[in-house]
Amino acid sequence: MSELWQQRAKAYxxxxxxYLKYVLNDHLVLALLFFGGGLGLAYANWLKTLQPLPNYGxxxxxxxxxxxxxxxxxxxxxxxADSVFLMSQEKNISxxxxxxLRRTLISVLIPVGIGSLLLFPLLAxxxxxxxxxxxxxxTVILGSFTNVLIRYQGCxxxxxxxxxxxTLLIDAIIISLIIRFPLIAAMLMLGxxxxxxxxxxxxxxxxSFNWQAAIDAEQKRMGRLYRFFSLFTxxxxxxxxxxxxxxxxxxxxxxxxxxxxxxxxxxxMIVRSGDLGSLMIRLLIVGMLxxxxxxxxxxxxxxxxxxxxxxxxxxxxxxxPVQANSMVQVYPVDAEMAQKGLLSVLKRIILLSAxxxxxxxxxxxxxxxxxxxxxxxxAITAWLLSRWLVPRxxxxxxx
Numbered sequence: 001m002s003e004l005w006q007q008r009a010k011a012y013x014x015x016x017x018x019y020l021k022y023v024l025n026d027h028l029v030l031a032l033l034f035f036g037g038g039l040g041l042a043y044a045n046w047l048k049t050l051q052p053l054p055n056y057g058x059x060x061x062x063x064x065x066x067x068x069x070x071x072x073x074x075x076x077x078x079x080x081a082d083s084v085f086l087m088s089q090e091k092n093i094s095x096x097x098x099x100x101l102r103r104t105l106i107s108v109l110i111p112v113g114i115g116s117l118l119l120f121p122l123l124a125x126x127x128x129x130x131x132x133x134x135x136x137x138x139t140v141i142l143g144s145f146t147n148v149l150i151r152y153q154g155c156x157x158x159x160x161x162x163x164x165x166x167t168l169l170i171d172a173i174i175i176s177l178i179i180r181f182p183l184i185a186a187m188l189m190l191g192x193x194x195x196x197x198x199x200x201x202x203x204x205x206x207x208s209f210n211w212q213a214a215i216d217a218e219q220k221r222m223g224r225l226y227r228f229f230s231l232f233t234x235x236x237x238x239x240x241x242x243x244x245x246x247x248x249x250x251x252x253x254x255x256x257x258x259x260x261x262x263x264x265x266x267x268x269m270i271v272r273s274g275d276l277g278s279l280m281i282r283l284l285i286v287g288m289l290x291x292x293x294x295x296x297x298x299x300x301x302x303x304x305x306x307x308x309x310x311x312x313x314x315x316x317x318x319x320x321p322v323q324a325n326s327m328v329q330v331y332p333v334d335a336e337m338a339q340k341g342l343l344s345v346l347k348r349i350i351l352l353s354a355x356x357x358x359x360x361x362x363x364x365x366x367x368x369x370x371x372x373x374x375x376x377x378x379a380i381t382a383w384l385l386s387r388w389l390v391p392r393x394x395x396x397x398x399x
Contacts, residue, residue, distance in 0.1 A: 001089055001096040008077040009103065016225075022233040043118075053125050058179045061119070061126055065136060066175045068115040069143030072108040074151050076100055076218040083211035094204035097152065104148055112144050127182065135182035142189040143171055149196040155214040156207040161199060248272075254352075255345050261331075262322070262341025269318050270345070276315055283311050284353060288360035297370055304357040304374060305381045311353055312346055312385050316393050323397060339394050347386055354378035 050057055077100065086093075116137045123133045150167055153160040160167065174192065177185035226238040248271045255267035270276050287307030291300045319342050358374040 001092045002099060005077070005096050005099045009099075012075075012077055019229040019233065019235070023229065025232075028232075043121075047121055047125065050122075050125055057122070058126055061122060061136070062176050062179050064115070064119055065140050065143075065178060066172055068112050068119075068140045069147055069171055069175065071111050072104060072144050072148040072151070073221045074100060074148065074155070074217060075104045075107060075221070076155070076214055078211075078215045078218045080215060080219075083215060087211070090209050093209050097155070097204060101148070101152060104152075105145060108144050108148055109141070112141055116140060132182045135186045136178045139175065139178055139182065139186045139189045142186065142193050143175060146189065146193045146196050147171065149193070149200050151217075153196070153200055153203055155210055155217070156203045157210045158203055158207050161196075248277075255348050257344055257348060260337060260341055260344075262338045263344045264341075265322065266318055266342055266345045269322075270315060270349075276318060279314050280311055280349070283307060283314070284356060287353075287357055291357055292360040292363050294361075295364070297365060297373070300361040300365065300370070301373055301377045304354075304361060305377050307357060308350055308353045308378065308381050309385065312350060312390065315346065315349065316342070316390055318342070319394060320397055339391075342394070343386060343390060346390060347382070350378075350382045350385060354382065 076097075120133065120137075123136055127133050127136070147167075150160045162170070170192070174185055174188050177188065222237075223239070226235045229235050230238050252264075252267045252271050255270065256264040270280065284307065287303055290303045291307075294300050294303070319338070322338060354374075358371065358378065361370060361374060
């Protein structure tokens with residue numbers, strides 16, 4: 001099992017490095033340098049306004065510290081077939097898990113270390129003594145390790161000692177003690193870590209391993225990684241799953257309008273899709289933030305029109321898989337219904353985008369002049385998209 005872990009760890013590392021060369025490209029690195037410099041300057045100026053530290057400063061330290069203890073998913077590297085082919089090796093799975101645990105704890109130190117480094121100036125303002133600052137950072141590190149151990153216990157049928165909600169409550173209570181008693185919080189977190197380590201050791205020695213739970217946890221972790229990498233390049237191993245989202249039923253009804261077969265189908269595909277729906281929301285949020293915080297009226301109008309354009313360009317591709325389905329060609333309905341259904345859904349998306357972007361722009365620059373120009377620009381954008389660009393795209397696919 002140790003050799004199997006070494007093989008899979010090397011394959012996993014090579015795969016991550018293959019995608020990282022697309023993620024950490026020159027443009028992104030340059031943008032991150034400028035963004036990091038601007039954020040650091042803003043953070044430094046903000047810290048100057050906190051002298052002396054206000055009452056909410058310690059509460060902010062506790063909240064950030066609690067959030068830093070949460071990351072850390074087990075790096076298990078299991079495959080779907082392991083529940084069958086490795087079943088005979090269940091007695092030796094502890095050797096595999098110990099190496100996996102070591103790898104996970106090392107990976108957890110990266111976000112916790114970066115977060116603690118960013119939090120250090122605020123901790124210095126709050127405590128003024130180095131040993132108290134070290135106590136807070138130690139509490140955060142021990143808390144993150146404890147949460148990792150509890151997640152590994154979930155790979156066994158016996159599971160963790162407490163429910164996840166109770167675990168988070170205990171974590172929050174101990175972290176809250178750093179406001180007044182950082183060293184006591186560190187000792188309590190150390191004691192909790194020892195208890196969870198003993199339980200995990202007991203499960204590794206005599207517990208029954210839950211293969212399906214471990215495989216599902218690893219698939220979810222890799223799915224999150226692949227979805228992140230898919231923002232920069234094509235990922236072959238990414239599987240898209242449709243999810244039932246009850247909270248979005250109202251949005252589906254709005255997009256479908258006078259529900260026809262295809263308009264309802266396109267609405268469901270956009271909202272339930274893990275790619276299209278989230279992409280639309282991300283573009284809309286980014287566009288609204290830029291429009292809201294910009295002081296230049298012309299920039300607000302340009303970003304608003306560009307955001308609407310990008311949303312439609314990304315969502316119009318929902319027409320392709322529907323038309324590629326051979327069953328659609330034999331439906332006893334008019335072929336133009338699919339085109340009319342898509343145009344109906346996109347028009348409603350354009351309307352929703354235009355309203356939200358205009359309202360975001362009015363937050364910092366309310367005037368009838370801006371409101372009028374925003375309506376004109378969005379109307380022109382909607383006309384060009386619905387009358388020219390989308391019909392041309394549909395004709396190109398139907399050829």
